[in-house]
Amino acid sequence: MALVSSKEILMKAQQEGYAVGAFNAENMEMVQAIVAAAEELSSPVIIQTTPGSLQYADTDMFFGMVNAEAKKAKVPVALHLDHGNSAELCAKAILSGYTSIMIDGSKLAFSENVALTKKVVEFAHAMGVPVEGELGTVGGKEDTHEVKDSEKSYTDPEEAKEFAEQTGVDFLAVGIGNAHGFYKGVPKLRFDILEKTKSLVSIPIVLHGASGIPDEDVKKSTGLGICKVNFATELRDAFTKGVKEYIEKNPEVFDPKKYNGAGREKVKELIKHKMHVLNSVHKA
Template sequence: MNLVPMADILQDAHQKTYAVGGFNINNMEFLQGIMMGAEELNSPVILQASEGAIRYIGMDYVMQMVEAATKNTEIPVALHLDHGSDFESIMKCIRAGFSSVMIDASKLPFAENIALTKKVVEAAHNVGVSVEAELGTIGGTEDDHTVAEKDAMYTDPDQAKEFIEATGVDALAIAIGTAHGVYEGEPELDFERLDKIKKLIEMPVVLHGASGISAADLKTGVKYGVNKVNVNTDFQQVFTAKVKEIFTEKPKLYDPRKYCGPGREAIAAKVKEKIKILGSDNQAW
């Protein structure tokens, strides 16, 4: 399997001021659509699997599908655990062959977040695996984890600097006004906060909850230093919309290839759209 550490991909993005998509796998069609779009535009890509997706697909299936998708590719690909909740689940992914993991201890007090993140970093770095962590709390729903809007907290720039110096993480997910899932209103992103954080930590910054964020805001985020942008809901929506469209036109259709195939194509088109917005097209080395 030709996977690379996510840190290698993001350091290039950090140095050249562009962002790479962290695109979530939900099934085989999602994986195929993501790879089709990324390969067509010669873009590096970060394939992400959440704990919920791993439970749904099965770890062995995840690894075998990713191996099939990457064995002949010429673009840099990382396989990343999205929102790892504890040390044990992260170790399972590392042992399985993930090249990157995320420890999301943002719900813990600051000192405890540092302690758990540092423990993960030490274990992962020993075997060449990259680590993403989160500081600040992003609202919305990600798999089984929901954060109410009133409980969401923006990332403090000074704490961000202290956090990365104490943990040695490769990338930091920050909260500047995005949310997981579907937005109920127009999100307002705190770009001034992003700018302060980026200048203080001078390392790859991650934006979660990017589905539903306008192209203009995403481009502004990249301008101010975002290097990884997570997208999942947008792909789920275009896939489902295409399947619904097909069943409206052909209600008696029963062959899954006749609707999953077009759904896959819809994902590939949306992947290309995101890649162009983030500026990672033709950045594969």
Template sequence: MPLVSIREELQKAQAGSYAVPLFDVFEMQAIEGVFAAIQEKHAPAIVAIYAQFVEAPNARALAAYIRCLAEQVAAPVSLMLDHGASFEQCIRALRYGFTDVMYDGSSLPLDQNLTTTRLVVQAAHAVGVGVEAELGHVGRGDEYKEFGSQGKGFTDPDTVERFVGETEVDCLAVAIGTAHGLYDGVPRLDLERLCEIRRRVDTPLVLHGGTGLSEEQFRAAIAAGVVKINIATDLGVAASKAMIEAARATSASYLSVMGAVREAYRQRAGYYLDLFGVTGRA
């Protein structure tokens, strides 16, 4: 079916108390593996491209390939820019046919984040594209011991209503104890903070840095109001391990190694579709 915006699917997830996963991809084996899982699980999902890859010469071709595969599966799929670093980068994604963009101004002062987010929303909504923003700052896993236990950069519930009201974002990524990449330490979620944010706004909430969380933590976050969860590192780690193992086989070939990468993405994406309760909801 044709690509769809995340806006309608996240509203459904909010009503149904499940979460739609976002899978970051950057090459064809990953894309094909994720789509195989989406088709197999008959589940809505979001396929995303990192902002840095939108600058690459093949970005438009990757977007077109994702659109082509989406039309062949019987499930709603969104194509999203992940962590857009500027207004201009988000506009480029609109030109490439993305259905949704994330503008990440989380490292900026609040007023500057708010102002640029609002500009992105105005431009994107004019052409029917959804927008995600980040309030608070989700840090890096290798720095987790420095900020995780102190709540440094966590989303301030007192700023959420103003930010959502003035920007009119379609979904909001919050910082409640997760981190990007692999964790140096054990992740701890501030579920009380998450519940307070949920109490103050009804905008769909997003969790970044899903790699490394336990199944219980995922379920608790969904129960507290998260409806979109980003997964990237775990897929890449699984694919890397599969690639190394396949390359060591005596019968190894380029095709067998690439096939192992595809299969790793399919298996891990399918695992998260099941875990987040989205399987069968297409």
């Protein structure tokens, strides 16, 4: 199957009351793991790359890997730019073949965020590509994207409504106490903000920083209108643990296929668990 639009995947999720996992890939093995898990569980899936990952291998390289796996798959697979940090990078991802993009202007003043997001929406929509925006800053660090504690802010539901209307974004990432990276304690999500935002905004809502959020809170979020849930840190951790465990048991190994394959299997099992949490199994 050819790569599909994230909007197509998320509108179905919104209508049927489940969420789709958006999993960040760092290499070929993680791409393979994500698609293999989706195939085994008949789940739609979104594969993402961050600007930091795109400094390691560019948009053409990631498109080539994801497209190759998607062509073999029977389930819907989308390729998304996560935390696009400039209009230029968004345009580059679109030209490479990404089927959705995110422009993250959440650290800007509201009016500046609107202006930047609207600019990206205009040229992306002209190319038939949906756009994710963000309002309210999600804390923590992911690759080169970092929001300090002093910069964190909750999404204002009334502003979210205004932002969606003024920019024309297709889905919206919100700040409800979530953060990138592993949490130092148990995160306390503001479900009241999520409920209010959902009542005012009709487009699919996105939860970033889900690595480390308890499964029951992720499930509750999807029940309150979250349609896309992002996972990155946990996947990197799983892949690294798989590699380390294999090398510790086989210290003489020198074939990357052996230990990278072990990392791939760890990632696949983690993703299958997350798909059950999101209730996206058999929704392809």
